[in-house]
Amino acid sequence: MLAAKVRAVERLLGRAVDRVHECPCGDLGYRMKISLRVTRDKEKDGLPRFAWHEPKSKHLTFLDKSFPIAHERINKALPVVLDRIQKDPSIGHSLFETKLHTSLLGDLMISLVYRVPLTETVWSPAAEELGEAVREATGATRVNMIGRSRKQNIVLGNPYVLEKFPILDGDGVSHDFWYRQSAEEFSQPNGLMNNIMLQWAADATRLPANDRPVENDLLELYCGNGNFTSVLSKFNYEYTLASEIGRVGVKDAIWSLAKNKSHQAKVVRMSSHEMCQAFFNERQFQRLREVDLDDYLFRTIFVDPPRQGLDVGSVRILSTHQGQIIYVSCNPVTMKRDIEAIRELSPFKMEIKELVCFDQFPNTDHLELGAVIQMTPP
């Protein structure tokens, strides 16, 4: 299946893939976060059960307690949670979705989403008890419980899991990078593969010491919780400016930059469209009052957009860029469209120096890509 996915990417992009990273834990146990519906199994015993949409299926499939592609810790938690859902109305009543999110570090976060408002004095003690039972069953370092309904968000513990990735610098010395992965914000679902992607990005942007320009700055669009920002700004750049649309993502990125001592990096809450307006001096932003874009010399622009790919503003920014572009993509089709758009608009010569595949979701159609693109004068 992986070989076929890689061949399809090569055909689509008209270029050979330089390297394929297989999922380090194989086909099972790789997903650090899952979302399951809770619905009654009327054909069996009428009790609520977990169900999910199998890829390409419109129908819900009931889960037989375990979810093999999810991390072992999630699988140990599932029967404990299901037992409470079925037996304790303070947990199970009007529940329609359960989200489980764990980290390689050992944290676990369980979000229970309800149709009707929760009575906090009833739900919280029951959820606390459930969290403790899950902690005992899974050996998780910490179990955070979240109860949500419309306009209601009860958090017992932290509204995030703590994560840590070891990344090698240019001398082969390992550094730990810390992150908060919040409940409602994007984070890479395959932790082990994310570690590989971070190492790849660190290596791809590293210049030999004797070849490193004095002014060597990074612009990152779609930075999420600062996943790549922390590593790249600390290892390879003098100053970094990163932007992200999500409020919690920005908060987590600021936390991660401080925790990882990536002191020369700034994160601003801006959409890529707004970033484009600021970049071309088309609009002034209060949010950029402490940032003078003219102070930066961006050698690299790093983008990791959602599935729909880059917006027009990002394409405009990238098409005026001379230097390196790193494009991380979860959708080869929009990546191809964007690369072609940049090539068409840019006065510079484009060369795809490296194309790498990361099999984040084995046995599915999805394939994550990383491209190193160089824009040079014609």
Ligand SMILES: C[S@@+](CC[C@H](N)C(=O)[O-])C[C@H]1O[C@@H](n2cnc3c(N)ncnc32)[C@H](O)[C@@H]1O
């Ligand atoms: C695929 S995620 C990548 C995040 C990060 N690089 C990571 O590795 O976790 C894409 C991110 O783009 C953000 N985003 C989506 N649309 C955006 C927009 N129009 N402007 C800025 N950020 C956007 C999302 O909130 C999300 O955090």
